[in-house]
Amino acid sequence: xLIIAGRSFRSRLFGGTGKFSSPAVMKEALDxxxxxxxxxxxxxxxxxDPADDIMSVLDRERYxxxxxxSGARDAGExxxxxxLARASGGGEWLKLEVTPDPRTLLPDPIETLKATxxxxxxxxxxxxxMNADPILALRLQDVGAAAVMPLGSPIGTNQGVLTKAMxxxxxxxAQVPVVVDAGLGAPSHAALAMEMGADAVLVNTxxxxxxDPVRMARAFAMAVEAGRxxxxxxxxxxxxxxxxxxxxxxxxxLR
Amino acid sequence: xxIVCNGTEHQVAAGAKIVDLLKEFDLAADTVVVxxxxxxxxxxxxxxxxxxxGSVVELIRFVGGG
Numbered sequence: 001x002l003i004i005a006g007r008s009f010r011s012r013l014f015g016g017t018g019k020f021s022s023p024a025v026m027k028e029a030l031d032x033x034x035x036x037x038x039x040x041x042x043x044x045x046x047x048x049d050p051a052d053d054i055m056s057v058l059d060r061e062r063y064x065x066x067x068x069x070s071g072a073r074d075a076g077e078x079x080x081x082x083x084l085a086r087a088s089g090g091g092e093w094l095k096l097e098v099t100p101d102p103r104t105l106l107p108d109p110i111e112t113l114k115a116t117x118x119x120x121x122x123x124x125x126x127x128x129x130m131n132a133d134p135i136l137a138l139r140l141q142d143v144g145a146a147a148v149m150p151l152g153s154p155i156g157t158n159q160g161v162l163t164k165a166m167x168x169x170x171x172x173x174a175q176v177p178v179v180v181d182a183g184l185g186a187p188s189h190a191a192l193a194m195e196m197g198a199d200a201v202l203v204n205t206x207x208x209x210x211x212d213p214v215r216m217a218r219a220f221a222m223a224v225e226a227g228r229x230x231x232x233x234x235x236x237x238x239x240x241x242x243x244x245x246x247x248x249x250x251x252x253x254l255r
Numbered sequence: 256x257x258i259v260c261n262g263t264e265h266q267v268a269a270g271a272k273i274v275d276l277l278k279e280f281d282l283a284a285d286t287v288v289v290x291x292x293x294x295x296x297x298x299x300x301x302x303x304x305x306x307x308x309g310s311v312v313e314l315i316r317f318v319g320g321g
């Protein structure tokens with residue numbers, strides 16, 4: 001069972017709540033995914049449509065909200081968002097995102113480390129979104145991150161696990177759970193991350209923008225389960241030379 | 256008096272409190288978090304905290320995100 005900051009999770013698939021076509025579709029897709037933790041963002045209330053509160057459709061008993069600091073461009077902004085998240089009833093859980101460049105949305109390693117250090121001291125369970133940098137993962141772990149969330153590829157790109165070799169090193173070294181986040185565009189990408197030994201994956205875009213988000217959520221759930229089972233079962237060695245699966249003896253009758 | 260709420264100017268009655276502002280927008284207190292002049296307010300302070308001329312108020316809530 002996956003344990004992060006003392007809390008156990010049966011599902012190793014974490015969901016996102018952005019980009020769904022409607023709150024009803026989001027709710028159904030998240031139900032189908034089996035996930036127990038979902039990310040949420042913080043934004044100004046739209047005063048032209050203040051009744052638009054899509055989070056009200058989600059059962060807070062069923063889903064642990066993981067507020068993110070998306071939109072923060074430095075540690076200071078991320079800390080401010082974290083305080084707002086806590087005041088909004090988000091508890092101590094936080095997906096820390098510091099993305100100074102809106103074009104790439106790549107995380108700033110220095111500001112992320114700074115903010116992690118501050119927020120851990122303030123009692124937050126910090127899950128930092130980070131580039132797949134093994135040294136940074138160790139540094140984040142050292143300052144008290146509850147998990148690390150290396151990216152597979154840039155947010156929303158559906159490119160899959162482009163950072164495979166680095167994530168393998170992160171998994172080898174990590175003392176805290178490793179959650180592969182961002183860029184997982186297909187169930188096969190999620191399965192790969194899980195086969196590599198990731199503790200969980202976070203998927204938003206690929207489910208939310210699918211033709212049938214509910215079915216896609218189910219597909220991701222199966223892929224995550226399959227990948228985890230494969231990892232726990234022990235994958236065979238990769239080799240350059242062929243090794244026959246059928247017996248090599250007993251062919252005397254052919255020649 | 257004039258305040259700035261979520262980036263736009265609003266007129267509120269003199270002595271108006273946060274709770275009055277939430278009523279005006281028909282917002283339930285437990286669905287928003289209020290930051291007034293860079294201070295995050297506790298929910299129990301919404302009916303005590305008075306707005307001042309030029310107060311800058313942010314009404315924030317959870318929205319969908321990844």
